[in-house]
Amino acid sequence: MKQSNTIIKTHYKREDNIAAYLMLSPWIFGFVLMWLLPMIISIYYSFTDFNLLNEPTFIGLKNYIRAFTEDKTFYKALGVTFTYVLILVPLRLAFALFIAMLLNKKHKGLGIYRTLYYVPSIIGGSIAVSVVWKQMFGNQGVIMSLLNALGMEQKVSLLGNTNTALGVIILMGVWQFGSSMLIFLSALKQIPYSLYESAMVDGAKPWKVFSKITLPMLTPTIFFNLILQIINGFRVFTESYVITDGGPLDSTLSYVLYLYRRAFTFFDMGYSCALAWILVAIIGIFTLFLFKTQNSWVHYEAGRE
Amino acid sequence: MKKNLKKVLAVLLAGTMSLSLAACSTGKSTESNQTTNTTGENTSEGEAKEDTSTSQDEITIKIAWWGSQTRHELTQKVLDLYTQTHPNIKFETSPSGWDGYFDKLSTQTASGSMPDIVQMDYLYLTTYAKNNSVTNLQEFIDDGTIDVSNIDENLLNTGKIDDKMTGLVLSSSMLSVGYNPSVFVEAGIEEPSAEWTWSDFIKLNEQIYEKTGKYGASLDSAADTNLFNYWVRQHGFSLFSDDNKSLGYEDDKILEDYITMWSNLMEKDAVPNPDEFAQIATLGQEAGPVVTGDAAMIIEWNNYASKVSTVNDKIKMVTPPLSQDSDAKGLWLKPGMFFSVAETSNVKKEAAEFINWFINSEEANDILMAERGTPVSSVIRQHMIDGGQMTDQQAAMFDAIDSAIELAGETPAPDPVGMSEVNEAFKNAANSVYYGQKSVADAAATFREEANAILARNNQ
Numbered sequence: 062m063k064q065s066n067t068i069i070k071t072h073y074k075r076e077d078n079i080a081a082y083l084m085l086s087p088w089i090f091g092f093v094l095m096w097l098l099p100m101i102i103s104i105y106y107s108f109t110d111f112n113l114l115n116e117p118t119f120i121g122l123k124n125y126i127r128a129f130t131e132d133k134t135f136y137k138a139l140g141v142t143f144t145y146v147l148i149l150v151p152l153r154l155a156f157a158l159f160i161a162m163l164l165n166k167k168h169k170g171l172g173i174y175r176t177l178y179y180v181p182s183i184i185g186g187s188i189a190v191s192v193v194w195k196q197m198f199g200n201q202g203v204i205m206s207l208l209n210a211l212g213m214e215q216k217v218s219l220l221g222n223t224n225t226a227l228g229v230i231i232l233m234g235v236w237q238f239g240s241s242m243l244i245f246l247s248a249l250k251q252i253p254y255s256l257y258e259s260a261m262v263d264g265a266k267p268w269k270v271f272s273k274i275t276l277p278m279l280t281p282t283i284f285f286n287l288i289l290q291i292i293n294g295f296r297v298f299t300e301s302y303v304i305t306d307g308g309p310l311d312s313t314l315s316y317v318l319y320l321y322r323r324a325f326t327f328f329d330m331g332y333s334c335a336l337a338w339i340l341v342a343i344i345g346i347f348t349l350f351l352f353k354t355q356n357s358w359v360h361y362e363a364g365r366e
Numbered sequence: 367m368k369k370n371l372k373k374v375l376a377v378l379l380a381g382t383m384s385l386s387l388a389a390c391s392t393g394k395s396t397e398s399n400q401t402t403n404t405t406g407e408n409t410s411e412g413e414a415k416e417d418t419s420t421s422q423d424e425i426t427i428k429i430a431w432w433g434s435q436t437r438h439e440l441t442q443k444v445l446d447l448y449t450q451t452h453p454n455i456k457f458e459t460s461p462s463g464w465d466g467y468f469d470k471l472s473t474q475t476a477s478g479s480m481p482d483i484v485q486m487d488y489l490y491l492t493t494y495a496k497n498n499s500v501t502n503l504q505e506f507i508d509d510g511t512i513d514v515s516n517i518d519e520n521l522l523n524t525g526k527i528d529d530k531m532t533g534l535v536l537s538s539s540m541l542s543v544g545y546n547p548s549v550f551v552e553a554g555i556e557e558p559s560a561e562w563t564w565s566d567f568i569k570l571n572e573q574i575y576e577k578t579g580k581y582g583a584s585l586d587s588a589a590d591t592n593l594f595n596y597w598v599r600q601h602g603f604s605l606f607s608d609d610n611k612s613l614g615y616e617d618d619k620i621l622e623d624y625i626t627m628w629s630n631l632m633e634k635d636a637v638p639n640p641d642e643f644a645q646i647a648t649l650g651q652e653a654g655p656v657v658t659g660d661a662a663m664i665i666e667w668n669n670y671a672s673k674v675s676t677v678n679d680k681i682k683m684v685t686p687p688l689s690q691d692s693d694a695k696g697l698w699l700k701p702g703m704f705f706s707v708a709e710t711s712n713v714k715k716e717a718a719e720f721i722n723w724f725i726n727s728e729e730a731n732d733i734l735m736a737e738r739g740t741p742v743s744s745v746i747r748q749h750m751i752d753g754g755q756m757t758d759q760q761a762a763m764f765d766a767i768d769s770a771i772e773l774a775g776e777t778p779a780p781d782p783v784g785m786s787e788v789n790e791a792f793k794n795a796a797n798s799v800y801y802g803q804k805s806v807a808d809a810a811a812t813f814r815e816e817a818n819a820i821l822a823r824n825n826q
Contacts, residue, residue: 114497221641
């Protein structure tokens, strides 16, 4: 009796599973075909001399060795990307938090502001917006005219200057703070009001309230945003591809753009795949490191399972 | 739950159906491939055979090219004409600008979906040929599908790599200076003549800037190595060694002088710096400063005037400056561009027939009007000269080729594999001086080091 019962149960379960898989199938199909398979293949390619057009031959670790020992542009691109991430991420998070705090008060038309600030992070990474930025900061763009009007005349535009071009790209990244902002906003709403109340009763100054209540209560969210944004930051491509094409003088040559160039302009697919896996390792190390440090600064409100 | 299941099933079914539809269409085109051999012979007199060909299965030839808006329009017209006379042939076109064209092509090729006919540049022909991505057209030349009897043999053989005809040359071109006479009038300076030297060139640039405040020459001297190649050849060397494993010139001073000349002109504002040029480049050639009269000169290929003639028909051409200290022939007759056929194509024969028509038929060339450069067929060249349909720019372009042939030396071997990377290294070397980050000597040495490494790695 008991046995037949389980049979019916599992039978029922299996049918249930099939329906679930069927419904998932478009996604699974996409995931396996567009994501998992290419990933696995790219591991293989990274050990070959594949050039997009030939039959790949296995060359062992040569691609990886070449990156670290011979390739100066590799280090250059790595440097640019690290600079980008290290400046962008703190700025973007600070900005997101700042705006979130402003929006956390009760104003009229809050919804509109929320949407307005969120828009850049949806459209900001697109080609169209990049083209607009290129025009704005270019040699005859609005920004240059503005600088000229202010008497800061320059022969070379901000995008054409090796010292400032990356700054423009970073600025564009900071501008896309919307998604972090929304996450901060919802986290801010989670902080129990009673904490603020008791602080007020004790006569705490606003800065004290922020640093002793808001910030600690937000650390899990900061941690989450930090990891997300670091991963995103390392993958920067569109901006440097469209706006500057890595120039001037490779000063905005992001790692992914270099990888792309290796693969599709220089027909160096095997090497490019190796570069991709080096990036995966770098991002992995960063994430792992952050997870290791979280005990010392991330504060979880009771009930950590 | 059941409803959802139905929906999912519907989606899946629809998916399978569209997949099988796709399968159907490929099956069809291979089938027709086998049957069309009979209609194969009626290349240029398709009108007479119209009735027989309508009964044939439809064939689609995918074709890709880069170029300006003018080229897109003219090419489309020619393709339409071909479809009119060969109703069973349809074209699927992917016109694009030069930027991104080869990025896209390499991706398509890697995924096995290279268009049947691709416009190919000398720069990449070797790479595609060495990897067997483009088919050997010799077969179609031998069986008479493509008539090459009116093409100069040296020029034709530029498409030959490892004894295979990997690309059929469409036009010949050579470096030339295009200039806007109105700017010279405005500055009150005489127009350049074919006897001018580089020092004349520098002087003209300076004078034009002083008199008008406009650029002398508007170009990116570091965009690629073509102009530098000319410069090197004027010194009596070639850019690459015979085995393509290293640079072909010994003395770095050659490059130093080249970079110095341009950076001096930039300092005087007589030519745009890289930043200013980046902005100019976004305008596209037809709205570029030479066309609009905001700059006097450009160093380009000799089809430049004809290329921009729809917007400004006053542009004139002259051969590039000579060297003041040497008689070495710097110019060469460059194969303008090629048509290559994909190895993966199912319609090679039809593609070859089209290429033959494109090169040898008067009606096609009457439309194309040498926009791709001087046609390779001597009969067509004569036809166009006799026809009197040519604009002054085109006539000048034909003349230029004739007069320049005396100045032209041997055509260099096809660009080595890794050429685009060498160009990148060249761009960085020159720009590092233009941006004041490196001394000229350092830049020239860096370029040698990098170029040699790239060449050695790619041409083993």
